[in-house]
Amino acid sequence: MKQKVAVLGAGSWGTALAKTLVENGHDVMIWGNHEKQIDEINEHHTNTHYLPDVKLPEALKGTLDLAACIADADAVLFVVPTKATREVAAKFAAVCQNKPVVIHASKGLEKDTHKRISVVLAEEIPADKRQDIVVLSGPSHAEEVAVRDVTTITAASENLASAEYVQSLFSNEYFRIYTNQDVIGVETGAALKNIIALGAGALHGLGFGDNAKAAIMTRGLAEISRLGVAMGADPLTFIGLSGVGDLIVTCTSVHSRNWRAGDLLGKGHKLDGILENMGMIVEGVSTTRAAYELAQEMGIEMPITQAIYDVLYNDVDVDDAIRAIMLRDYKSEQEFTFN
Numbered sequence: 159m160k161q162k163v164a165v166l167g168a169g170s171w172g173t174a175l176a177k178t179l180v181e182n183g184h185d186v187m188i189w190g191n192h193e194k195q196i197d198e199i200n201e202h203h204t205n206t207h208y209l210p211d212v213k214l215p216e217a218l219k220g221t222l223d224l225a226a227c228i229a230d231a232d233a234v235l236f237v238v239p240t241k242a243t244r245e246v247a248a249k250f251a252a253v254c255q256n257k258p259v260v261i262h263a264s265k266g267l268e269k270d271t272h273k274r275i276s277v278v279l280a281e282e283i284p285a286d287k288r289q290d291i292v293v294l295s296g297p298s299h300a301e302e303v304a305v306r307d308v309t310t311i312t313a314a315s316e317n318l319a320s321a322e323y324v325q326s327l328f329s330n331e332y333f334r335i336y337t338n339q340d341v342i343g344v345e346t347g348a349a350l351k352n353i354i355a356l357g358a359g360a361l362h363g364l365g366f367g368d369n370a371k372a373a374i375m376t377r378g379l380a381e382i383s384r385l386g387v388a389m390g391a392d393p394l395t396f397i398g399l400s401g402v403g404d405l406i407v408t409c410t411s412v413h414s415r416n417w418r419a420g421d422l423l424g425k426g427h428k429l430d431g432i433l434e435n436m437g438m439i440v441e442g443v444s445t446t447r448a449a450y451e452l453a454q455e456m457g458i459e460m461p462i463t464q465a466i467y468d469v470l471y472n473d474v475d476v477d478d479a480i481r482a483i484m485l486r487d488y489k490s491e492q493e494f495t496f497n
């Protein structure tokens with residue numbers, strides 16, 4: 159059935175998802191915070207900074223007016239960077255007049271509080287202003303979804319009916335959505351893979367080969383699962399789309415901003431300059447800090463995260479960080495415990 163959907167966030171992912179929703183026959187409005195960009199969407203049906211060469215459907219309307227965007231919406235999709243989610247959710251709650259399903263497609267942990275995004279949304283949006291919160295996540299680069307490349311991701315909610323609603327909203331012949339009821343697992347897998355992608359990029363930038371890539375992805379998944387399970391996730395979620403699936407795509411694709419940032423770090427560029435030139439959000443940088451602090455609080459061993467934290471925040475040389483990981487206490491692979 160045709161639904162009215164508001165997309166909050168007019169960057170790469172918001173624009174690609176809005177395009178898919180229009181192609182699925184829904185009535186879609188996208189809200190952004192840059193006038194020139196919203197004008198471009200409305201007048202030229204493009205969003206060239208984020209998705210060069212992609213023609214957007216004329217039926218996709220952009221607005222700077224949040225209240226107008228969400229008026230009568232059946233569903234509202236939050237797709238702003240993690241650091242902006244609380245602020246946008248509070249603005250939403252202040253003007254929301256109905257009770258839409260709240261979906262989010264962002265990937266990160268909130269700085270300072272270390273909270274998952276669905277927790278931040280639940281704190282800012284009172285239950286009388288929304289239905290369930292559903293997480294949309296998995297291996298998916300906007301650049302590929304926007305050109306209808308085959309993609310599979312997950313809609314996660316504790317309430318299966320809400321996950322199924324989001325599944326039916328987005329699914330089509332190139333975009334297949336699975337449901338999942340492990341919200342903690344889906345969100346932690348999504349957030350933490352960005353840290354490992356920074357590391358995989360750095361190894362590439364330093365000239366390491368495929369063995370190193372396999373090593374960081376496999377041992378990265380071990381520590382993602384360790385923290386995720388300690389937070390309450392189902393271990394099996396990490397062998398699914400938002401676990402190993404997203405890890406594969408983010409650690410191997412040139413589209414990945416996190417991988418590209420890591421690659422440049424490995425080649426000796428400075429972090430500030432890398433972030434400035436990317437022109438898009440690199441979530442892994444702030445998530446590394448949040449995950450490192452959370453792991454310290456919870457007493458969870460995350461050596462790769464710690465190494466990347468040291469490179470990003472303690473000025474440790476990448477080569478030294480790798481040597482420290484390789485020469486730490488020798489372990490059994492079977493030491494992997496979920497508790």
Ligand SMILES: NC(=O)c1ccc[n+]([C@@H]2O[C@H](COP(=O)([O-])OP(=O)(O)OC[C@H]3O[C@@H](n4cnc5c(N)ncnc54)[C@H](O)[C@@H]3O)[C@@H](O)[C@H]2O)c1
Pocket residue numbers: 167168169170171172190191192208237238239240242245246263264265266298299300301437438439441
């Ligand atoms: N790009 C992808 O392929 C992709 C895929 C899956 C998930 N994600 C996740 O989606 C989230 C958004 O990523 P993106 O790629 O669209 O980022 P982006 O950098 O391409 O765009 C972010 C957008 O958010 C807007 N924004 C920032 N702060 C805002 C605020 N306070 N109020 C209103 N708008 C604000 C920016 O103006 C920009 O339009 C991230 O958490 C990312 O990890 C991205």
Ligand SMILES: O=P(O)(O)OC[C@H](O)CO
Pocket residue numbers: 265296297298299352355404407408413414415416417439440441
């Ligand atoms: O470009 P990245 O590194 O933010 O990754 C985007 C998506 O999360 C990939 O699934």
